[in-house]
Amino acid sequence: MLSLRNVAKTYPGVRALRGVRLELAAGEVHALLGENGAGKSTLIKIASGVVQPDPGAEIRIGGVVVEHATPRQIQELGVAVVYQNPTLFAELSVAENLLFGEDGAVISWRGRAAAARALLARIGAELDVERPVKDLRMAEKQLLEIARALGRKARVLILDEPTASLSQQDADRLLDLVEKLRAEGVAILYITHRLEEVLRLADRFTVLRDGAYIGTYPRSEVDRARLIQLMAGRDLAEMFPKVRVPLGETVLDTRALCHEPSGVDNISLSVRRGEILGLAGLVGAGRTEFARVLFGLSPATSGAILIDGKPVAIRTVGDALAQGLAYVPEDRKEHGVVEALPIAENISLPILRRLAGVWLEEPREEQLAAELSARLGVKAASIYVAAGTLSGGNQQKVALARWLATKPRVLILDEPTQGIDVGAKAEIHRIMGELVKEGLAIILISSELPELLGLADRIAVLRRGHLAGILSAEEASREAVLHLALEDNAS
Secondary structure, three states: OEEEEEEEEEEOOEEEEEEEEEEEOOOOEEEEEOOOOOOHHHHHHHHOOOOOOOOOOEEEEOOEEEOOOOHHHHHHOOEEEEOOOOOOOOOOEHHHHHOOOOOOOOOOHHHHHHHHHHHHHHOOOOOOOOOEHHHOOHHHHHHHHHHHHHHOOOOEEEEEOOOOOOOHHHHHHHHHHHHHHHHOOOEEEEEOOOHHHHHHHOOEEEEEEOOEEEEEEEHHHOOHHHHHHHHHOOOOOOOOOOOOOOOOOEEEEEEEEEEHHHOEEEEEEEEEOOOEEEEEOOOOOOHHHHHHHHOOOOOOOEEEEEEOOEEEOOOOHHHHHHOOEEEEOOOHHHHHOOOOOEHHHHHHHHHHHHHEOOOEOHHHHHHHHHHHHHHHOOOOOOOOOEHHHOOHHHHHHHHHHHHHOOOOOEEEEEOOOOOOOHHHHHHHHHHHHHHHHOOOEEEEEOOOHHHHHHHOOEEEEEEOOEEEEEEEOOOOOHHHHHHHHHHHHHO
16 A cells, blocks of 8 residues: 655755665554654655655555655545644634545535544544534544544555553554554554554554664564664663662651642652652542642642651742752643753753853853753753754653752652653663662652553552552552552442
């Protein structure tokens, strides 16, 4: 259905792709894998007509040779791309988005509504076709994008990180849909950093590394460890190297902490110097809400927070910073980095008062940014490039550097490796190990159980805003964590 051979792409000073090939058959789920910067996005743009390859490439769609095609022409040949961030018209209805651009001189709203319902029924989506898209959840928008592609007679569906912003339940439903579409003969190119998804779905795997084609492998020849090694070009069999350090005194202690509006209810736990305390739980369990209470974003309505055994009042972010707390939030795009600002200015934002006299001392800002960037291994041409030009993993390092600049004693990391590749994950894990060696206390919120099981000294499991239990590293297992997380449902 889709054939790419000898694909190369060169930008000024950068060779983004070289010698890449990929064959996608009808009724196949084909995983395209690689670290950030491997060339996956460039290849998708070439396949969809957004970017033209260098001379010498051969592209075939349904056996037809394609040269210098526009995105519209590619779409007419039956190729559709569903991006991580849906490209929908927020103010239009579900039906209007589904059928936007359809030919027809006479508009039959009743007919369009019926056609929209039929498309949604095909993928098992129950949506009100008159509902504005702006009111939909992310999972519903993803389904709408897929339905729209199928409505345009797509025979090749390219899914780019389709579950990155979905809950586990919504992600499972989307994976079920992918399997259904495969059975119907749709050719699906699936791009994700979530290896467990492609190990479930994919028939074949194509791996890119640094813009080069590494190989294509059938499912029978790969497992998780093998895929990681192929993507990284180095042995990452031990993805979660737990650094064992002597634990110090208790730094942070919460007692019956509550925030009624967000459902945080009666949480009592502590974290010690040199400790990584994992926070586990299902979506909606209250992990991020608890972190926001600690950091003064949602001040506690009752209960107590103790630092070094002494009660403190944390009503604002300023209070939290003054007590030595730092928080790297889940959504790095919205709250982690300011994409338009240079790396140096991103890092110095929380400590501008410390750096500034009458005027901001630029040499001090530059020195701080350079030191932290080097320490965390930020890959960038200089500290003056905009943060938005960096890969996801490097943006996360800049967000981490920003809060390390405050010299915290307790660092709260909310999904620090979400949406970044395996190599960048390993780097973040390495940095965490170095920080606990220095005596920092870390609270790690993660939806990836292997990450928590591999890194945490203890795991606190939240359920519906409550503390369901705390497991030591020796007690912790996937089964034990899930038992606590699901206990209400099991009873």
